[in-house]
Amino acid sequence: MDAGPPFDAVLLAGGRARRFGADKPAAPVGGRRLIEWAAAAASGASRLIVVGPRRDVLPGAVVVREDPPG
Numbered sequence: 001m002d003a004g005p006p007f008d009a010v011l012l013a014g015g016r017a018r019r020f021g022a023d024k025p026a027a028p029v030g031g032r033r034l035i036e037w038a039a040a041a042a043s044g045a046s047r048l049i050v051v052g053p054r055r056d057v058l059p060g061a062v063v064v065r066e067d068p069p070g
Contacts, residue, residue: 009042011035014052014066025052033057 013025013035020027025035032040039048039058048061055063 004044006046007044008047008049009039009045010049010051011038011042011061012051013038013055014069025055 011025015024017024025033025038027034029037035050035055036057039061042048048058050058050061050063051066052063053065053069
């Protein structure tokens with residue numbers, strides 16, 4: 001099976017979650033946080049870039065913050 005060309009993945013996890021009412025990426029779903037599910041879906045990425053606040057659940061991810069935050 002061909003893995004295809006290399007790619008980087010960007011997870012957008014810095015919104016305010018006004019309609020959700022809580023930190024959506026940290027919400028537990030099926031025993032994992034939503035952000036962990038999203039990272040797993042991009043597991044073939046060369047780099048995982050997370051836009052938003054620093055989180056301890058994704059070691060090795062490049063974390064960046066938008067300016068202004070939110």
